[in-house]
Structure formats: structure tokens, C-alpha cells
Amino acid sequence: MAVPAKRAAVASSSSSASRSRRSRHLAFFSSLPQYVDSGDCTWVCEFCGAYFWYVERVGKFSRPGHLRYSHCCRDGGVVLPYPPAFDHQFVALYQNVTFMKDIRAYNSMFSMTSFGANVLD
Numbered sequence: 001m002a003v004p005a006k007r008a009a010v011a012s013s014s015s016s017a018s019r020s021r022r023s024r025h026l027a028f029f030s031s032l033p034q035y036v037d038s039g040d041c042t043w044v045c046e047f048c049g050a051y052f053w054y055v056e057r058v059g060k061f062s063r064p065g066h067l068r069y070s071h072c073c074r075d076g077g078v079v080l081p082y083p084p085a086f087d088h089q090f091v092a093l094y095q096n097v098t099f100m101k102d103i104r105a106y107n108s109m110f111s112m113t114s115f116g117a118n119v120l121d
């Protein structure tokens with residue numbers, strides 16, 4: 001099928017623009033380091049016990065052997081209360097094999113039961 005000249009020019013420029021964008025993306029991603037290993041997330045905040053990677057330490061307050069992290073609790077300034085204990089019936093649900101086998105179906109079934117709509121008569 002023959003493409004009119006004007007449409008062919010548009011299609012051609014669109015294709016070359018797409019190819020140019022794709023090549024810019026490839027150039028950008030190929031310029032990035034392929035893999036950076038930050039080690040394991042094993043460093044712990046001394047105040048709240050949150051886990052961090054070594055590179056997340058607060059540089060100017062950290063010393064060798066004593067790393068400081070403040071992104072979690074602002075140096076112990078934020079203390080959250082422990083959540084209340086769950087009801088034993090709720091906990092028993094998660095220990096029920098049948099419930100755990102069918103939990104996906106339960107979630108799907110109840111996902112649209114309350115969506116906050118106001119019904120007008």
C-alpha cells in the first residue's frame with residue numbers, strides 16, 4: 001500500500017525522533033554504573049533499632065566504631081508507642097490454614113464493599 005508523501009515524511013520523522021529518544025535513553029542508562037553494592041542493611045540506629053545501610057550514616061556525627069543515623073527517629077527525638085495487642089480472634093485467623101489459603105479470595109471479595117460513595121435518590 002502506497003503512503004502519501006506528506007504522511008510518509010511525518011511517519012519517517014516520527015520514527016527517527018522515536019529512535020533518537022531511544023538512543024538517548026540507551027546512552028543515559030549505559031552511562032550509569034551497572035551495579036553498586038552498598039553492602040548489607042545491618043547497621044542499627046542506637047536509639048530506635050531501625051536498620052540502615054552504611055552509606056546512610058550521618059557523616060559529620062559518625063566516628064569509626066560509632067555510626068550515627070538520624071533519618072528514622074531524629075536521634076531518639078521521636079518515640080512511638082507500641083501498638084496495642086491484637087485481639088486473640090484476629091491472631092487466630094492468621095493461624096488458620098483454611099483462612100490463609102483463601103485470603104486472596106476474601107480480599108478480592110471485600111475490596112469493593114466500601115468505596116465511600118454517596119448514593120443520591
Ligand SMILES: [Zn+2]
Nearest residue numbers: 045048072073
Ligand atoms: Zn532511630
